[in-house]
Amino acid sequence: GQQVMQIPQYQHVQEGEDFTTYCNSSTTLSNIQWYKQRPGGHPVFLIQLVKSGEVKKQKRLTFQFGEAKKNSSLHITATQTTDVGTYFCAGLMDSSYKLIFGSGTRLLVRP
Amino acid sequence: GAVVSQHPSWVICKSGTSVKIECRSLDFQATTMFWYRQFPKQSLMLMATSNEGSKATYEQGVEKDKFLINHASLTLSTLTVTSAHPEDSSFYICSATAFNYGYTFGSGTRLTVV
Numbered sequence: 001g002q003q004v005m006q007i008p009q010y011q012h013v014q015e016g017e018d019f020t021t022y023c024n025s026s027t028t029l030s031n032i033q034w035y036k037q038r039p040g041g042h043p044v045f046l047i048q049l050v051k052s053g054e055v056k057k058q059k060r061l062t063f064q065f066g067e068a069k070k071n072s073s074l075h076i077t078a079t080q081t082t083d084v085g086t087y088f089c090a091g092l093m094d095s096s097y098k099l100i101f102g103s104g105t106r107l108l109v110r111p
Numbered sequence: 112g113a114v115v116s117q118h119p120s121w122v123i124c125k126s127g128t129s130v131k132i133e134c135r136s137l138d139f140q141a142t143t144m145f146w147y148r149q150f151p152k153q154s155l156m157l158m159a160t161s162n163e164g165s166k167a168t169y170e171q172g173v174e175k176d177k178f179l180i181n182h183a184s185l186t187l188s189t190l191t192v193t194s195a196h197p198e199d200s201s202f203y204i205c206s207a208t209a210f211n212y213g214y215t216f217g218s219g220t221r222l223t224v225v
Contacts, residue, residue: 042204043220088154097143099214101155
């Protein structure tokens with residue numbers, strides 16, 4: 001079946017260090033979205049990538065969509081304690097309207 | 112931006128009873144609504160997809176008789192957990208979408224069955 005895998009499962013960094021989470025799909029995606037979920041909260045939409053090789057930036061966050069549209073990454077530069085949470089990628093498969101979530105990466109930041 | 116309201120935000124019920132969760136798109140008409148379930152420290156698992164006026168499409172392994180979905184209008188979908196048991200305790204989240212609106216998530220419902 002359709003699978004979206006994400007690594008690492010969790011990462012513990014010192015404040016100021018960089019962080020990256022990777023997302024891989026077993027099938028080609030029409031687009032990929034990234035969400036952040038704080039403990040006890042619901043997923044909050046961060047960004048959507050549609051084009052092959054697309055790169056988007058939001059302040060300290062950089063999002064990339066692979067050339068084959070099967071993988072993506074989120075990179076946070078100089079993490080802050082406010083970055084704590086679980087980051088999910090979610091892929092929209094070609095010819096489908098169902099959003100399939102990756103397994104998530106839990107980020108912990110030591111002050 | 113698009114807003115989706117989900118109610119209740121949390122509920123505790125006795126084993127064997129039924130619980131209804133509502134999902135409303137407040138400022139747009141949602142062509143499709145999705146229901147997800149999330150167990151602690153796990154990802155969101157898609158349970159079912161519902162379109163207004165038609166039967167919901169359930170993902171493999173999700174019991175349609177246990178998780179009743181009604182999508183009576185373009186702004187409201189409900190999920191009823193029937194004869195709830197402790198193993199149904201989870202975080203249930205709805206999402207709504209429409210052309211040019213992307214996917215908007217509700218704030219979730221934390222269900223605890225005792």
